[in-house]
Amino acid sequence: MADLLGAGDMDMRVGEDTNVHIQEFSVPFRYHVCFTDGVFRPDNCTFMRELTRLEPSKRHRHAVFIDEGVASAMPGLCQQIADYADAYPTVLQLVAAPEIIAGGEDIKNDPALVERLQRRMVDLGMDRHSYVVGIGGGAFLDMIGYVAATTHRGLRLVRIPTTVLAQNDSGVGVKTGVNAHGSKNLLGVFAPPFSVINDSDFLETLNERDRRAGMAEAVKVALIRDGSFFAALEANADQLAAFERGAVAHLIRRCAELHMRQIAFGGDPFEMGSARPLDFGHWSAHKLESLTSHEVRHGEAVAIGIALDTRYSVRKGLLAEGNDERVCRLLERLGFRLWHPALDDRIADGRRAVLAGLEEFREHLGGQLTITLLTGIGTGHEVNEMDTGLIEECLGWLKEREAVSPEPALAS
Ligand SMILES: NC(=O)c1ccc[n+]([C@@H]2O[C@H](COP(=O)([O-])OP(=O)(O)OC[C@H]3O[C@@H](n4cnc5c(N)ncnc54)[C@H](O)[C@@H]3O)[C@@H](O)[C@H]2O)c1
Numbered sequence: 001m002a003d004l005l006g007a008g009d010m011d012m013r014v015g016e017d018t019n020v021h022i023q024e025f026s027v028p029f030r031y032h033v034c035f036t037d038g039v040f041r042p043d044n045c046t047f048m049r050e051l052t053r054l055e056p057s058k059r060h061r062h063a064v065f066i067d068e069g070v071a072s073a074m075p076g077l078c079q080q081i082a083d084y085a086d087a088y089p090t091v092l093q094l095v096a097a098p099e100i101i102a103g104g105e106d107i108k109n110d111p112a113l114v115e116r117l118q119r120r121m122v123d124l125g126m127d128r129h130s131y132v133v134g135i136g137g138g139a140f141l142d143m144i145g146y147v148a149a150t151t152h153r154g155l156r157l158v159r160i161p162t163t164v165l166a167q168n169d170s171g172v173g174v175k176t177g178v179n180a181h182g183s184k185n186l187l188g189v190f191a192p193p194f195s196v197i198n199d200s201d202f203l204e205t206l207n208e209r210d211r212r213a214g215m216a217e218a219v220k221v222a223l224i225r226d227g228s229f230f231a232a233l234e235a236n237a238d239q240l241a242a243f244e245r246g247a248v249a250h251l252i253r254r255c256a257e258l259h260m261r262q263i264a265f266g267g268d269p270f271e272m273g274s275a276r277p278l279d280f281g282h283w284s285a286h287k288l289e290s291l292t293s294h295e296v297r298h299g300e301a302v303a304i305g306i307a308l309d310t311r312y313s314v315r316k317g318l319l320a321e322g323n324d325e326r327v328c329r330l331l332e333r334l335g336f337r338l339w340h341p342a343l344d345d346r347i348a349d350g351r352r353a354v355l356a357g358l359e360e361f362r363e364h365l366g367g368q369l370t371i372t373l374l375t376g377i378g379t380g381h382e383v384n385e386m387d388t389g390l391i392e393e394c395l396g397w398l399k400e401r402e403a404v405s406p407e408p409a410l411a412s
């Protein structure tokens with residue numbers, strides 16, 4: 001039989017083994033993260049410009065899904081979205097009235113909803129050139145992103161994040177997912193969005209607790225990547241604690257930039273290796289969230305996790321003495337509590353429940369346990385072992401600090 005491979009294809013074979021062919025290609029990903037306000041004011045071109053950026057003269061079909069928390073805080077939003085599409089009739093086609101769906105963590109625990117929405121995409125005639133527009137918090141965007149990524153193997157997704165955490169962290173990244181079989185984010189897809197539009201107006205209706213919680217991710221990324229950003233957070237701590245718009249906008253923008261840079265240049269955007277640098281402070285945080293049945297917000301748990309792993313870095317001799325106090329002080333000035341009674345929970349054999357978070361953290365990726373610690377303010381450092389005795393001691397330190405600390409002035 002004639003050889004079907006041309007001469008130029010020979011280098012795709014593995015060495016001398018003519019039965020193994022290497023398949024290799026790469027696909028560049030590119031998406032926009034835009035910062036604006038009043039995104040659905042007819043004179044704001046951002047949304048229209050994003051949807052038309054690949055095909056400027058086509059009429060673009062889009063379906064909008066809104067987190068109920070946002071829709072009830074902004075009663076005119078659905079009408080504004082419809083009016084916006086009407087203002088650009090030659091390029092925008094809203095395929096149905098915006099649909100309002102509950103928000104918050106529970107939305108990620110409802111497989112029937114995911115199935116219903118996948119079916120809805122089919123009924124609306126959505127295809128790979130149509131846009132799913134999700135407006136909401138991190139949980140809502142994770143869920144709607146999962147629906148978009150799994151329908152027709154990927155509809156275009158435009159995220160409009162409406163919480164601090166979603167604008168500076170989860171909403172600008174490449175992950176979607178829902179909880180299943182008792183595990184958080186068990187079912188999910190790495191699926192970069194088509195566009196992200198961060199509109200600062202949405203944050204105005206957010207409650208204090210959710211506004212504050214998202215700031216922990218900024219402290220996290222500053223600690224592992226950018227010491228001068230950390231110093232800026234310290235300098236602006238009072239304005240941030242008072243949610244001054246300009247200070248919060250700066251925090252979100254810099255945090256989102258650092259997050260995006262890590263994804264683009266960190267060498268592992270789809271987390272195929274064992275390291276998760278963006279998850280500094282997260283091994284205990286995830287566990288604390290589940291120990292409290294998500295009563296503790298993600299960001300609140302991350303603040304405690306950051307304090308714990310910073311203290312651990314100092315006690316391990318990686319980070320200079322005094323930096324633990326410095327980090328805790330900033331978090332407290334932002335209004336975070338750095339202790340929760342669930343950290344004292346024990347399992348049957350008497351071991352501390354939160355310590356199981358280490359193994360669960362490893363299992364989520366597989367491979368070797370890899371925890372990010374600090375060697376400086378702005379410098380992350382990966383280790384593959386954690387000393388549980390030392391973690392216990394650091395937890396004791398946090399608990400003692402809490403016992404003598406005054407209430408954070410602005411805590412809700
Ligand atoms: N995909 C990722 O990379 C990634 C990263 C980090 C976190 N997450 C996920 O993000 C979720 C947490 O997200 P979150 O902190 O944004 O909280 P959230 O999505 O749970 O929202 C908190 C509450 O605020 C309401 N809300 C949202 N925007 C509002 C607004 N503008 N005004 C009034 N109410 C509003 C929601 O309805 C909800 O009740 C978790 O599920 C977490 O797993 C995902």
Ligand SMILES: [Zn+2]
Nearest residue numbers: 217282298302
């Ligand atoms: Zn996080």
